[in-house]
Amino acid sequence: MATCEVCGNEYDMAFEVHSQGAVHVFDSFECAITRMAPVCEHCGCRIVGHGAEVDGRWYCCAHCARESGATGIVDREVTAAGSR
Template identity: 60%
Template sequence: MPKCDVCGNDYDKAFTVTTYDDSGTFDSFECAIHALAPTCAHCGCRIIGHGSEHAGVFYCCAHCAKEAGVIGIDDRA
């Protein structure tokens, strides 16, 4: 049986996620997010939505980007 790269669980319904430079086997989306999702530079949460990016730095939302000093990012236009 495939084994999850994050938690080590042997699971018959495990799946593989492939990115441009890496891949991993996971037993749940939770483990895949833990391993692959970027982290907000301000609050540290995992970014599972679109988030915001400025100068190569990722934020989970416009609020966190603003708190970090980024100007011109809004949640709504």
């Protein structure tokens, strides 16, 4: 049994995440996200996907980055034909 470092639950199926030289123990992805996912600098949500980094600041999407003053960032580029 291992103890989740976020909620304190003792769980026989806990897992470890190795990151930047540290080992973290969680009982769920929810707790892992709570502890490890960066937070969007504009809206405050946890960034679970790729996110966008602009000048060392993290955003959940291009919209939030633009709302914070970033320029030249898009979620995706669409051609005239509508394909990527």
